[in-house]
Structure formats: structure tokens, C-alpha cells
Amino acid sequence: MSKTNDKFEKGRLRSSNITVVISISLVLFLLGVFGLIVINAQSYAEHLKRELKIEAYFNDVDDPKIKDKELSMQKEYIDSLKIKYDFIESTRYISKEEASKIAKQDLGIDDVELFEANIFPPSVQITLNPKKINSVEQIDSINTKLAEHPLIDKVKSDKQAMVKIYNSINTITFWLMIFAIIFLVIVIVLINNSIRLKIYAKRFSIKTMQLVGARRRFIMKPFLLEGAFLGFLAAVIAITGLGILWYFLATKIGLLLWNPDFGMLIGALIALGVLIALFSTLFAAWRYLKLKTDQLY
Template identity: 30%
Template sequence: MASKKKVGAYPSGMILFSLTSALFLIGFCGMLVLQSKKLVRYIRENNEVRVFLDKDLDADKLEKLHAEVIKKPYVLYNGTTPQVTFVSKDVAAKEFMADTKENFTNFLNENPLRDSYRIKLQEDYFEESRLQDVKADLESVNGVFEVIYQENIVDEINKNITKIYIIMSVFAVIMLVIIIVLMNNTIRLALYSQRLLIRSMQLVGATNGFIQLPFLRRGMTQGLLSGLIAASLLFILLQVALRNIDGLATLQEPEKIAYLLGAVIILGIIIGLISTFQAVHRYLRLSLDDLY
């Protein structure tokens, strides 16, 4: 004996698979954006400006110079600690010899290098024009001989970062459009077996809202389930990546990751609801001839 059809009861396996796959891809793109933003911030905040000092500064002058430098508005702070590192000329000489594998003391009677400060700047100052202002400001400080930084590379990095963000944003928008179209078609096909039941309910006087309600509930449930599965898969993927990729843990922002996973779940509910509404609404407007 054939089972009795119930309104809103239609095959959902393909819908769950399609929506889960789509939400996973969107969530993966979002996760890449979060990681890349953190990486960009890390690169910017670890870009150092080197401040070379006048020779033969005594301890008092060095202390006053340090106190003046750490008060600058562009100096990066880690909590209450200014990211300003003093490098003596002796340490600088050891670093130079380690990098070049050459010992200049063999042909020079003195160390030509200078004491210096290595200063990490706030992310907002990672621009060529602002770095030039920082350079001019520091060079005006009494006791500073010269300020250097990696010129020209800053704007090039910023341009590449902007290009990457634009490409990823366009890709995410295209993916979202494709997902909505795909889900509309998938749900429309799944509802095909219910078209006559929908028409029968219309003929007995059921309102459109009454007919749509069970379908919308099912669509929201499917969206919620797909979102939960996709969020779980993303979380598992992230944990695997953290265990196998060195240094990835430093780029994590747990709060933003939680917001992203929550957004994936909410997006699943919204897509399931909207796609189901559009598909059911289409069948509600079909003429009798079009139903066949």
C-alpha cells in the first residue's frame, strides 16, 4: 500500500548535501580572509624602523632619548610594553658578521657601527607617506643620527594585499549567487512531487501562508542542519591545520572564528528559508496546465 503523502514531505538528502557543501566553501573563504587579515597585521606590526644614534652618548642621554621615543604616538605597545629594542654597536657587529660571514675587525681598527633602536610601529603607519613622516619626526630628536626603513616595499605590499582582498571578495559574492541559484533549482526539483498536493490544498480553500508554512519549517530545519554540519567540518579542519602547520596558532582569533561559524549557521537558515519560499511560491502561481 502506497504511503500517504504529507505536505512538506519531500526528498532532502540532495538539498542537505548541496547546501552543506556550499556553506562549507563560503565558511572556508571567510576563514582564509580572517587568517590573511591577521597575517597582514602581523607583517605590518613586525615591520621595524631602525633608529641609529649619535656616537658616544652617555647613559643619561640614552635614557632621555628612550623616554622621548616611547612617547611617540606611532610606537606599538604590547600591553603596557613599548616595542622598542636597544641594540648596541657590539651586538650589531656580531649580527653583521653572522649574516655576512665576514669579520671586518680584521681590517678595521674600530667598530664603525652605531648603537640603535629598533622600533615596531602601529599597523596604521604601514604606508609610505606615513613612514616618511615617522622618519622625519625621529630624525628631529636630539641624539638621533639617522632613521632607515625598507622603502618602496611598503606600498607594494599594500597594493598586493588590496588585490588579494578584492579577488577573495568577488569570489565569495560569486559563490553566494551560485549557491542561491543552485539551491532554488534543487529545492524546486525536490518539491516537484508535491505540486499536485499543493494545488489540491488550494482548491479546498487553504491560504498560501497555510500551505507554505510546513515547507518553510522544513527549509529552515534543513538550513540549520546544513549550517551545523558545515560549521563542524570547518572547526575540525581548523584543528587539523593547527596541529600540522607551525606558527598558525599565532594567527588565531577565537572570538572571530566563533562569529564566523555562527554566521555560517545563520546563513544556512536564511538560504534554506528564502530558497524554499521562492520554490513554493512558484508552484502556488502555476496554472493547472503548467503543473503537468
């Protein structure tokens, strides 16, 4: 009879552990999908920021004494930009000849005579570091700094496009954060309920250990270790599922298989799975330790 009861208890315990792992895995998987959306939205926002170029046009040098040094002076200025300003990611020098070719393409004109005098000034096209720039006001400040140099005639940037993009990025980021907080609360509640059901199945074992004189720390330790392991196992299963999903999507759509931020997401999912399982186990077990024997039924 006792063997039958032991088998029944072990089967129920095994079923409870499987339920907890599956519940946590599903919740972490959904949270991971949300994380992938956030990461890729951020990557796309950075891509849009890189497309917003600033172009600084050089002055024409009239002094014949330094005319032959004009090109070297411009190149020295361009080389100094990335050293002086950390918000500049890359620079590209556009000569008068190249500027004329670009103008022909933009205007759709193929008349050589209109461009033979190279009427367009040389310039430097600047790509900003998206991680350093978070507002249009910063770009205005950068334009002012660049325009103060004696070699620069004027600085241009598409401010209207910048305003629209930054407003869109701020709106998307705000709502993503709101949904992330709501979803995180739901995640914690679901995982906590799963753990509480598991501990509920062991409430009599907890009370029995307590009645024979076991300390609370001694009683709690195996539950916490088991909870941490189950949380870690669930996180590994969720991450494996996310990896398979992302590989399928990336190969179909043509996205990069690895993003540096994926490492942070993996670490966050593992930490979240273990921590929530630990705290849920702690609170659930502590509750049953405080109950009287007649309250267990």
C-alpha cells in the first residue's frame, strides 16, 4: 500500500514539475518574442538615424598662396572630426566633380556644359552615431558647431525628416515600454501561480518536516534549489524555441542571424526565469510554513 502511495506521490510530483517547467517556458518564450520585437525595432530606428546625413560645404579658397593646400586642409579637417566629436560615426569627402555627378543624377540633366565649371562646392557628408543622438535639438547643436569652423561655408540637414523620424521613434519606444511593463506583470503572475500550485501539492510534506523539528531554512533550501533549477531549465527550453523561430524568420526574410543585443536578451530570460521561480517558491513555501495543520485541508 505504501509503495502504491509513493508511486502516486512521485507521479504527481513529476507531473507538477513538468507543468511548472512548461508554464514558465511558454511565458518566457512569449516574453522573448516581445524582446526580439523590441531589439529589431531599436535596430531599425538606428538604421533610420544613420540615413539622416549632415552635409557641411567647404568655402572656396580665393587666396592663390594657399590654393594648392586647399585639398589637404579639407582632408585634415575631415580627419579631425571623428577625433574631436564622438557623435560622428563616419565621414565621406565629396569633391566638386563628384558633387556635379550627384547633381546630374538628382536633377535628371545630362548637359555637360552646365556642369563643366564644377559649380558645386566640395563637401563632407557626415553620418551620426545613432547611440549618441537622441533628439533633433542635438542635431541643431551639431550643425552650429560645424558651421563655426572657418573652412565651412554652410551646413545642411533635412530637419523635417529628422523631426518626423525622431517623433515616430519616441512614440514607438513609449508604447513598447508600456506593453513591456504590462506583459512583465502578467508573466510574473502566471509563473507565480504555477509555482504556488506546485508547492500546494507538497504542503503536507512541508508541515510534516516542520512538526518533526526541522528548521525553516532547512525546509526551504531544497524547494529553492529545485525552483531555481526548474526556472533555469524552462529558460533554456524557451531560448531554444526562440532560436529556432529566429533562425527560420531570419533565413526567410534575410535578417542577420545574430545581433549583439541577443546576448542581453538570453541573459535576461535566464535571470528572469530563475529569479521569478526562486521568489515564487520562497513566498509560496513560506505561506504554508505559517499555516496551522487544520488550515492545510
